[in-house]
Amino acid sequence: MGKRRYRVTSYIIGGLILVFIVMAILVNTTSLGDSTWMRVFFGISALNFTLRASVPLILGAMCGILCERTGIINIGIEGMMLAGAFAAFVAKTNTNDWPLLASLLFGVAAALVTGGLMGLLHGVFSIRYRMDQIISGTVLIILAAGLTAYLFDRNAVAEGKFGTIAIPGLSQIPVLGEVIFTNPPLTYTTLILVVVIHIGFFYTRWGLRSRACGEHPRAADTVGINVNRFRYMNTIIGGMLAGLAGGFLVLEAVGQFQEGMTAGRGFISLAAMIFGNWMPFGAMGASLLFGYTQALQNELLLAGVTTVPRQFVSMIPYIVTIVAVSGFVGRVRPPAAEGKVYETEGGSE
Amino acid sequence: MQNKRFAVVFSMLLVLAMVLSACTAVPAAPAQPAADAGAAGEAAAPASDIKIGLVTDVGRVNDRSFNQSAWEGVVQAATALGLTEGEGYKYIETQDSKDYADNIQQFIDAGFNVIVTVGFAMGEATAKAAAENPDIYFIGVDQFQGEPIANVTGLVFNEDQSGFLAGALAAQLSKSGTIAAVLGTDLVPPVVAFKEGYELGAKYINPDINLISTYHPGEISQAFVDPEWGAATAKQALDQKADVIFGAGGQTGNGALQEVASAPGAGTDVFCIGVDTDQWETLPAAHPCLVSSAMKLITPATIELINTYAADGTMTAGNYFGGAGLAPFHDFDEKIPQEVKDKLDEIAAGLADGSLTTGYQP
Numbered sequence: 288m289g290k291r292r293y294r295v296t297s298y299i300i301g302g303l304i305l306v307f308i309v310m311a312i313l314v315n316t317t318s319l320g321d322s323t324w325m326r327v328f329f330g331i332s333a334l335n336f337t338l339r340a341s342v343p344l345i346l347g348a349m350c351g352i353l354c355e356r357t358g359i360i361n362i363g364i365e366g367m368m369l370a371g372a373f374a375a376f377v378a379k380t381n382t383n384d385w386p387l388l389a390s391l392l393f394g395v396a397a398a399l400v401t402g403g404l405m406g407l408l409h410g411v412f413s414i415r416y417r418m419d420q421i422i423s424g425t426v427l428i429i430l431a432a433g434l435t436a437y438l439f440d441r442n443a444v445a446e447g448k449f450g451t452i453a454i455p456g457l458s459q460i461p462v463l464g465e466v467i468f469t470n471p472p473l474t475y476t477t478l479i480l481v482v483v484i485h486i487g488f489f490y491t492r493w494g495l496r497s498r499a500c501g502e503h504p505r506a507a508d509t510v511g512i513n514v515n516r517f518r519y520m521n522t523i524i525g526g527m528l529a530g531l532a533g534g535f536l537v538l539e540a541v542g543q544f545q546e547g548m549t550a551g552r553g554f555i556s557l558a559a560m561i562f563g564n565w566m567p568f569g570a571m572g573a574s575l576l577f578g579y580t581q582a583l584q585n586e587l588l589l590a591g592v593t594t595v596p597r598q599f600v601s602m603i604p605y606i607v608t609i610v611a612v613s614g615f616v617g618r619v620r621p622p623a624a625e626g627k628v629y630e631t632e633g634g635s636e
Numbered sequence: 637m638q639n640k641r642f643a644v645v646f647s648m649l650l651v652l653a654m655v656l657s658a659c660t661a662v663p664a665a666p667a668q669p670a671a672d673a674g675a676a677g678e679a680a681a682p683a684s685d686i687k688i689g690l691v692t693d694v695g696r697v698n699d700r701s702f703n704q705s706a707w708e709g710v711v712q713a714a715t716a717l718g719l720t721e722g723e724g725y726k727y728i729e730t731q732d733s734k735d736y737a738d739n740i741q742q743f744i745d746a747g748f749n750v751i752v753t754v755g756f757a758m759g760e761a762t763a764k765a766a767a768e769n770p771d772i773y774f775i776g777v778d779q780f781q782g783e784p785i786a787n788v789t790g791l792v793f794n795e796d797q798s799g800f801l802a803g804a805l806a807a808q809l810s811k812s813g814t815i816a817a818v819l820g821t822d823l824v825p826p827v828v829a830f831k832e833g834y835e836l837g838a839k840y841i842n843p844d845i846n847l848i849s850t851y852h853p854g855e856i857s858q859a860f861v862d863p864e865w866g867a868a869t870a871k872q873a874l875d876q877k878a879d880v881i882f883g884a885g886g887q888t889g890n891g892a893l894q895e896v897a898s899a900p901g902a903g904t905d906v907f908c909i910g911v912d913t914d915q916w917e918t919l920p921a922a923h924p925c926l927v928s929s930a931m932k933l934i935t936p937a938t939i940e941l942i943n944t945y946a947a948d949g950t951m952t953a954g955n956y957f958g959g960a961g962l963a964p965f966h967d968f969d970e971k972i973p974q975e976v977k978d979k980l981d982e983i984a985a986g987l988a989d990g991s992l993t994t995g996y997q998p
Contacts, residue, residue, distance in 0.1 A: 332873075541867050550862050
C-alpha cells in the first residue's frame with residue numbers, strides 16, 4: 288500500500304519535472320519567450336538563480352540527512368555552515384599570494400575540516416555526554432555566530448573566487464547546457480554528492496548499517512555494529528558537508544565573508560530535509576523548490592510586476608513545508624531512533 | 637517517541653518563526669564588544685569639554701559603508717579638537733535594531749553631549765532621546781526631520797541627484813540597452829531615492845532604456861547584510877543582458893558589485909557602480925568593473941556639523957543637506973569617453989544651479 292502510493296507520487300513529480308524542463312527549453316529557444324510571464328517563470332536567469340541559491344541548501348540538507356538517518360538530530364547546520372564559511376575566508380585571505388586555485392582549494396579544505404570539527408563537537412556533546420541533541424545543536428549555532436563575529440577581521444580581503452567551468456560538449460546543449468553544465472566547481476561537486484550519498488545510503492553496506500543505527504540501534508548492535516561509531520562518523524561527514532556549504536558561500540558565491548552571512552540557510556535546509564522525507568533526491572528537490580521561489584520573487588521585481596506582492600511569493604516554500612510536515616501530501620517519516628541516546632546493554636559506552 | 641515528536645514540532649516552530657519574520661534571523665548576537673577603550677589610564681583632559689558618541693546602525697563601524705563614513709567624520713573632527721578616543725569620543729555598534737534606544741542611553745548616561753546616530757532606522761529612537769535631553773546635541777545621519785527638534789540635525793542628502801548622475805553614466809556606457817540596480821530595501825527612503833534617481837537619470841539620456849531593478853525581499857535588519865543574495869541577483873540581471881549594474885545596499889550591494897567584477901567581460905563589456913562612499917577605496921574586490929560610485933559625502937558633513945557646534949555651541953535644527961555626487965573614475969578615467977564626462981559635468985552643473993531637476997518626488 289505504502290509502496291504503491293510512493294510510486295504514484297514519484298510519477299507525478301517526475302511528470303512535473305519533465306513538463307518544467309520542456310517549458311524551459313521552449314521558452315528560451317522559441318518565440319514563447321517573448322511573453323514576460325513565460326520569461327519570469329522559465330527564463331534562463333531564473334533557472335540559474337534557482338540552482339545557485341539551492342546549492343547551500345542542498346549541502347545543508349545532505350548534512351541533516353547523514354546525521355538524522357543515523358539517529359542524531361542536527362539543528363546546528365546553520366552554525367556548521369557559518370563556521371565553515373569563516374574558516375574558508377580566513378584560509379583564503381591568508382593565502383592570497385598563492386596561485387588562485389591552490390588558495391581556493393586550501394579554503395575548501397579549511398571549510399571541510401572546520402565543518403568536520405563542528406560535527407565532532409556535536410557528536411561529543413550528544414553521544415559522549417548524552418546532551419539533548421536540540422540543545423547541542425543550538426549551542427553550535429550560538430558558538431559559531433559569536434566566534435566568527437568576534438574573530439572576523441573586516442579589513443581582510445579575499446582575492447578571487449571560483450569561476451565557471453563549461454563542460455565541453457554537454458555545455459552546448461541548449462538551455463540545459465547553460466543552466467546545468469556551465470557552473471563553478473562546487474556546484475558540480477554538490478550535484479555529484481547528492482548522487483553519491485543516495486547510492487551510499489541505499490546500495491552499500493555503510494548505508495544499510497547507518498540506517499539501521501537510526502531506525503533500530505538495538506538490532507544493529509545485536510549484529511555487531513558499533514552504533515556510536517557510526518553516529519560519530521556520519522555526524523562528522525555531515526559537518527563537513529555543511530562546512531562545504533559555507534565554503535561555497537565564501538569561495539564561490541560571494542568571494543567575501545560577512546557576519547551571519549548564512550542568513551538562516553541552515554534552517555531552511557532542515558526544512559528541505561523534512562520536506563524531502565529524509566531522502567537525498569527528495570531534499571534536493573525541496574531545496575530547488577525553495578531556490579526557485581526566491582528566483583521568482585526577483586524575476587517578478589525585475590520584470591516590473593507589482594500586482595503580486597513579493598512577500599506572498601517568498602512565503603510559498605514555508606507554507607508548502609508546513610503542509611508537507613503536517614502530513615497532507617503523503618506522510619514524511621523521520622528515522623525511528625532519531626534523537627535517542629544509544630547505550631549498550633551493559634550500560635557502559 | 638516523545639523526542640521524535642518534539643523534533644518535528646520544533647522544526648515546524650522554526651519554519652513558522654521564519655514565515656512570521658519573513659525569513660530568518662541569526663539568533664543571539666555575541667556579547668557587545670565595547671569600543672576599545674584604551675584610555676582609562678591617560679587622563680589628559682581635552683581642552684574642550686565636548687564628548688562625541690556614535691551609535692552605528694546594525695552592523696559594524698568599519699563596514700566600508702555609511703557607518704564607517706560617519707565614524708571617520710567623528711574621528712577627524714574629534715582629533716582636530718584634541719580629543720582622545722574612548723575618553724572624548726567613542727562608538728557603540730548596534731547588534732540588533734531593538735537596542736537603538738539603549739545604546740543612545742548609554743552615551744547619555746556616560747555624559748556624552750554630542751551623539752551621532754547613523755541610519756534612517758534610528759530616527760525614532762533619536763527623536764525620543766533628543767526630546768528627553770534638550771542639552772545634548774544629536775546628529776541623525778539619513779534621518780529626515782519632518783518637524784524640526786531644536787537639538788537634532790537631520791543630516792540628509794539628495795540621493796536622487798547622485799543616483800541621477802549614476803543613471804546618466806550607466807545609460808551612456810550601456811551597449812545592450814539594459815541596465816540594472818540591485819538594492820537594499822524600499823523600506824529605507826534614501827535607497828528609494830537612489831533607485832528613482834538612477835532610473836530618471838538613465839531615462840534622461842535614453843528614454844527607451846530597459847531598466848531592471850530589484851529590492852532585497854527581507855526586512856530592514858536583513859536587507860543590507862546579505863551579500864550572497866546581492867551576488868546571485870546581480871548574476872540574474874547579467875543573465876537578462878544588463879551590462880551596467882548599480883549596487884546600492886551595504887553588504888548586499890557589495891555582493892552585487894563583486895559578482896559583476898568576477899563576471900566575464902568585467903570592465904570591458906559589463907560595469908558596476910557603487911554607492912554611498914567612493915567604493916574604489918572601500919571595496920578593492922570591485923576594481924575590475926567599478927566605474928564610479930553614487931556618493932553622499934557623509935564624512936565632510938559630519939565634520940562640518942561637529943565643528944559648528946564646537947565653535948559656537950549652535951545646534952542646527954531641522955535638516956542639513958550634505959553633498960552628493962559621483963566618485964572619481966579612477967582606473968576607468970581613460971576608458972570613459974570625453975563626451976560622456978562632458979555630459980555628466982553638464983548634468984551636475986544643472987543640478988547644482990537648479991536649472992535641471994531630477995523629477996523625483998519623495
